Amino acid sequence: MTTSQEELLPGTRRALLHRIAVAQTEGRAPSLVAAVVRGGRTVWHGARTSVDGHGPDENVQYRIGSITKTFTAVLVLRLRDEGLLALTDPLEKHLPGTGAGEATVADLLAHTGGLAAESPGPWWERTPGSLRPELADVLGEQPQLHPVGRRFHYSNPGYTVLGALIEKLRGAPWEEVLRREVLEPLGLDDTSARPRAPHAGGWAVHPWADVLLPEPSENLGRMAPAGQLWSTTADLARFGVFLAQGDERVLSAETVREMRTPAAPVEAADVADGTSYGLGLQIQHRHGRLLIGHSGSLPGFLANLTISIDDDVASVVLANCTSGPPLSTVGADLLRIVAEAEPRIPEPWRPLPEADAAVLELVGPWYWGTYAFALRLTSDGSVALEPLSGSGRRSRFRANGDGTWTGLEGYYAGELLRAVRRPDGAVSHLDLGSFVFTRQPYDEEAPVPGGVDPDGWRGIG
Structure with a gap:
């Protein structure tokens, strides 16, 4: 990935700079760095700092907290794609005796x-991981507070367990597996489990005075898969491209699309906020856009990665303060600024190189009862x-290669669509999940369930 400041218009670049300047000033962040990705490349980077003449660039590490969970999820999906586990497997199958084994x-x-x-x-984010050397120390005597599968309840120990699962099936430490299977293939050379120079220091800003307190930087030990990583805006920009497009060296486009699909029950508060959760990714609707990504925080640091697949734009925002700017809002605003000021130019329309005559015979209007639908070839x-x-x-609907199609979304996800033909080969009707x-x-020549009145359509007289 290359960096090009010239690809955005001057007015757009100024609007982006203004947004992060307001965030850094009003949020009282010692420093704040941001990047915007469009078309698979970083097209803007900005920074604001309280230290004159010392602005951080795209290669300065910040701690990214729970964005680490998305990296851990990628490793788990790799295990699934290799056939080493199924997402429906109960934890007990692979890690017996945890007390949380009913969860899949x-x-x-x-x-x-x-x-x-x-x-x-004690507060695990500000204490050494050596206080929790075993899974039992992380999970406690009663790991489960709610029935399995019934509600979304964000869990840091849950991702600690996933890290242990990765280590069990790979026979190597989580950090080593992550470096070998994700960081190195994607070229994320400045992402690491421990800080490397140049890196920002973490600070707490007094809520009622403009003074600072340094925050400790602990090795989280067993909790590392939930929040250990340090990274840069340059590396997270590359990671954002991967989450949008996939990379066959790590995960296919189909699997990262699966990660972006809502997988958790939505509660009333989530409906009001327009938020849900996929497989290691947060999902939200904001300003009419579907946004995916993850936020992160650890004492001294805030982080956010936000992606709009439809707009082909992603943003990264990092700050070195315990509380401060609302980075999820800032990240969404950076996306909106670019998408509205410089909307995505669609690819030119091109005809298909070839089309199956049997499929072309099916396109056009169809009726389910009196409801009118159109079937289109994409x-x-x-x-x-x-x-x-x-x-x-x-x-x-995805073609199955045998004249049938399987639904990909909505009510018909997983349902089978097939064309039913008469003895002479002509199409009688479409069958979609019955x-x-x-x-x-109500075509009288088709086997409409319940039959069709032989007197046909009529007026009232």
Whole structure:
């Protein structure tokens, strides 16, 4: 990835600088650095600092806290893709005796395992990991506070358990596996479990006075997979591109798309906030945009990575203060500034190189009862079923290679779509999970469930 400050218009660059300047000043952050990615490349970097003549650049490390969880989730998905585990596996299958064994791997990734939010004992983020040498020390005597799979309850111990799972199946420390399987392939050379120069120092800012207190920087030990990492805006920008596009050396585009799919039950408060959680990724709706990524905080540091797939824009914001600017809001604002000032230019329309005549025969209008739908052939060879008016069920369908398609989203996710033909080969109707779609509303020539009145359509007279 290269850095180009010239690709954004001057007005856009000034608006981005203004946004982080306001955030650093109003949030009273000793320093704040940010980057914006568009089209797979970093196109802007900015920094504000309280130290004259010493502005941090894109290569200065900050602690990124819970963004570490997304890296841990990537390692777990690699294990799944290699067939070493299934997301439906209970933890007990691989790590027996933890007391949290009913939770599945997917539950832990999505924070639905019912585990406590924090580890028992002293504040784990400000104390050495040597105080919690074993999983039992992290989980405590009663690890589960809620029924498994019933509610989203953010859990740091849950990701500690996932780190232990990785170590068990790989036979190597979490840090070593992460470096070998993710950091090195993606070129994240400035991301590490321990700080390396140049790095920012972590500070607490007094809530009622403009004075500072240095924060301790502890090795989190067993809790490392939940929040240990240090990184830079340059490295997190590269990681953001990977989460949007995938990289076959680490995870496929299909698997990172799975990570971005909501996997946790949504509660009333989450509906109001427009937030949910996937597999190691936070998901939110803001300003009409679907945003994915993760935030992070540890004493002395705040971090945020936000990505808009539709706008092809990502932002990274890092600060070295315990409390301060609302980085999730700042990150979303940086995306919005770029997306609104310089909207994404769509790729030129191009016809398909070829089209299956049997599929072309199916496109066009179809009716489920009196509801009108259109079946379209898309540029990637799949088909999409969309209502022709108003709201209604819609989905894309992936071709299975045998004349059938499987739903990818919404109500029809996982459901089978197939064309049913008459003895002469002509298409009779579409069958979608037992629903019959016909070329005419209640087509009398098709096997409409319940039959069609033989007197046909009529007026009232």
